[in-house]
Amino acid sequence: HEPNERAYHAFYQILAASEEEKAEIWGGLKGTDFNSFHYVGETDTLKIEGKTDGEKYSMTRDALAVVGVKDDRFKTLMRALCTVLQLGNVDFNTDPSDDEKCVVASEEELGKLSDIMGVDLDEVRSAVTTRTITAGREKYKVPLKADAARDSRNAFAKEIYQQIFDWLVRVINDATSADFNYGDAQDVEEFGIIGLLDIFGFESFKVNRYEQLCINYANEKLQQKYTVDIFRSVQEEYEFEGIELGEVAFADNADVLNLVEGKLGIIAVLNEECVRPNGNDSAFVSKVKSLNKESTCLIAERLHRPTEFAISHYAGKVKYDATHFVEKNTDNLPQDLIDCACRSTNELISTELKAAAEAKAAAPSTGRGRKKGGMTVGTKFRSQLTSLMHNLSTTRTRYIRCIKPNPEKVPEKMNLKTSNEQLLCAGVISAVKVTRSAFPNRLMHNTALERFRCLLPPEATLPDVDEAAAADGGTGLRPAVEAMLDDLLKKMEKKDAAGEVEKGYCCGKTRVYFRLGALEHLESERLAALGVLATEIEKIARGFTARSKFLKLKAAAISSQAFARGNLAKIHFLRAREAEITMACWVRCLFSGRELVRLRRKRAATMVQTCIRILLARAMFQKARRASTLIQKIVRGAVQRPKYRQMIKEAEDEARVNSKIAALQKRLAEAEMKWIQADKKRMEAEKKAEGMVPGVPAAAAAGPQAP
Structure with a gap:
């Protein structure tokens, strides 16, 4: 991938x-999430066609509901897929006590597998770590190594997924089949079938494994049918046109198919190596090279490793690495795992694997005591491919080639290299070679007549055209086309070995077929004739262009001259106006200067008069102000003088009263001091008296106090 x-x-x-x-x-x-399961892992692709995986899940669920997979049936399908996912999480380690045995690495993951399958835990453990061997009538269990257990686990997961896929295909076919969806289906003897086959794409990677060999083998098989179908279509076309086909050479890949599926081919040698004890990949490659050394398709180079070989496919050389070819070719799904799946509570897994096991047991023997059910993967693949080719041979096949224009998958971008590689791998180029081997080019009668009639000389005449026959797609134009091409391709006629003249073309009922180089010759002659006519057309066109250009230049020149004259006149007018304005300004300045002198003199006189009037008015104002001030002073003095005398008198009375009050206050203060001193003396006398009369309280000795 x-x-x-x-x-x-x-x-x-x-x-x-x-x-x-x-x-x-x-x-x-x-x-x-994605990292929870080993079969999935992290991915950088978060959207496909603009949709997330969550949105795609809803679309898938709805699409399955259309074909009847819904509710419990849908859950059963999803649980079967979860079983495949959980199988990838069950890993194995070598048993520490015995290197020939293995143990499950995680009991938790094994328990989840037991839960989703609905099988007892011990039965699941036994099925994945041991294998039942039948020897005659006896059966005994053999422990598996860790690597063998992983291989069995992977094979079991692939088998379940394959059965799920096959079941889903049957469900879709039943949902779209006329047998189950029409009421009168029983009255129809046989229904037609429309089948869609999405074939493998040719693969060539840096390292190509067993899977690429199988895919490319299928491509070789389908390419062989594709080439045969193309050859048959060419043959039918020539027969319809009434043209002798002759010998058509095309690339036949039968030698490649013989190398892969022949008696001594790769599949046969690989099957033999799988049966042989201790068979290995290096021995397989060595046998293939020695048994097919005469094959031109097998490429054995000295620089190849012991496990490497190359095959020259129709799409190119592919080098394969045969590592694990023997292991992958062996159908190593143990019966124990099949029995375990048959006991699953998941109806889809148990039913489908049980049916597959029964079909395998009922398969007829293919010789050497081996049953068809025990075939290797390569043999199964070859048988299925042979059956597919047989079914395809009974149908009318239509081919649709899908080309990815660029690896980035963005619109409006074409990568030529990758597109050519895809065309080569799809076999389109080889198919084109087949269709163009005898007559590389072909044209319809009317197309040839329209394209090359211009090459005939003017005096040439052609047979009358049967318009009715030409309109119906018949041979009405054929005589005219033959007469025209006989004249134009006369130089290309040559004689063959029998002495017969071989023309450069062959005219059929509706098409004319050209031999190698004939159409190229006509096209070159037509190109030369059209060149002469083109020269005449160019002369007329150039004359018209030149005249148009001249008239445009003339009009532009007139416009330019008019514009230049207008600019010159404008400049002259502006200069004259500027001069006139200058003179008018000078005259105005002269008169304005005189008027200014007059106004200044008038203003000066006015200022002198104003100053004198101001001085006189100021002197009169100051004299009047002095007089009024004196009058005001005399009047105010006369008014305030009695009030002043009254205030002086009141102040004198107040001073006398204050002096008396101060004398009284002094006398009161002296009396208070005398009383305080007398009181102190009395209290001292009482204290002395208390000390002279013992046992008598001081209060009693002192006697009653004066109030």
């Missing part, structure tokens, strides 16, 4: 669903 490719989209869609939906499917999905 390419680096940005993911595992199956269904796994990512389940894990991107909402937590409620995941819990309804299986409780073990709650809180999980």
Whole structure:
């Protein structure tokens, strides 16, 4: 796979669903993401065609509901896919006590697998770590090594996924089949079938493994049919046109198919190596090279490793690395795991794997005591491919080639290199070579007549055209086309070995076929004739262009002259106006100067008069102000003098009263001091009296105090 490719989209869609939906499917999905399962892992691709995985899950759920997969049936399908996911989480380690045994690395993951399958934990553990061997009538269990257990686990997961896929295809076919969807289907003897086959794309990576060999083998098989179908279509076309086909050479890949599926081919040698004890990849490659050394398709180079070989496919050389070819070719799914799946509570897993096991047991023997059910992967693939080719041979096949224009998958961008590689790998180029081998070019009669009639000389005449026959797509134009081409391709006629003249073309009922170089010759002659006519047309066109250009230049010159004259007149007018304005300004300045002198003199006289009037008025004002001030002073003095005398008298009376009050206050203060001193003396006398009369309280001895 390419680096940005993911595992199956269904796994990512389940894990991107909402937590409620995941819990309804299986409780073990709650809180999980891409990193929770080893078969999925982290991815950088978060959107496909503008949709997230969560949105794609809803679309898938709705689409499955259309074909009847809904409710419990849908949950059963999702749980079966969860079983595949959980199988990838069950890993194995070597048993510390015995290197020939293995133990489950995580009991928790094994318990989840037991839960989703609905099988007892011990039965699941036994199925993944041991294998039942049948020897005659006896059966005994053999422990598996860690690597063998992983291989069995992976094979079991692939088998479950394959059965799920096959079941879903049957469901879709039943939902779209006329047998089950029409009421009168029983009255129809046989229905037509429209089948869609999405074929493998040719793969060539840096390292190509067993898967690429199988894919490219299928492509070689389909390319062989594609080439045969193209050749048959060419043959039918020539027969319809009434043209002898002759010998058509095309690339046949039968030698490549013989190298892969022949008796001594790669699949046969690989099957033999799988049966042989201690068979290995290096021995397989060595046998393939020695048994097919005469094959031109097998490439053995000295620089190849012991496990490397190359095949020259129709699309190019591909080098394969045969590492693990023997292991991958062996169908190593133990019966123990199939029995375990048959006991699963998941109806889809148990029913489909049980049916597959029964079909395997009922398969007829293919010789050497081996049953068809025990075939290797390569043999199964070859048988299925042979059956597919047989079914395709009974149908009318239509081919649709899808080309990816650029690796980035963005619109309006074409990468020529990758597109050419895809055309080569799809076999389109080889198909074109087949269709163009005898007559590389072809044209319809009317097209040839329209394109090359101009090459005939003017005096040439052509047979009358049967318009009715030409309109119906018949041979009405054929005589005219033959007469025209006989004249134009006369130089290309040559004689063959029998001495017969071989023309450069062959005219059929509706098309004319050109031999190699004939159409190129006509096209070159037509190009030369059209060149002469083109020269005449160019002469007229150039004359018209030149005249148009001259008239435009003339009009532009007149416009330019008018504009220049206008500018000159404007300049002269502006200069004259500027001079006139200057003179008028000078005259005005002269008169204004005289008027200014007069006004200044008048203003000076006015100022002198004003100053004199101001001085006189100021002197009169000051004299009047002095007089009024004196009058005011005399009047105010006369008014205030009686009031002053009264105030002096009142002040004298107040001073006398204050002196008397001060004398009284002094006498009162002296009396108070005398009383205080007398009181102190009395209290001292009482204290002395108390000390002279013992046992008598001081209060009693002192006697009653004066109030």
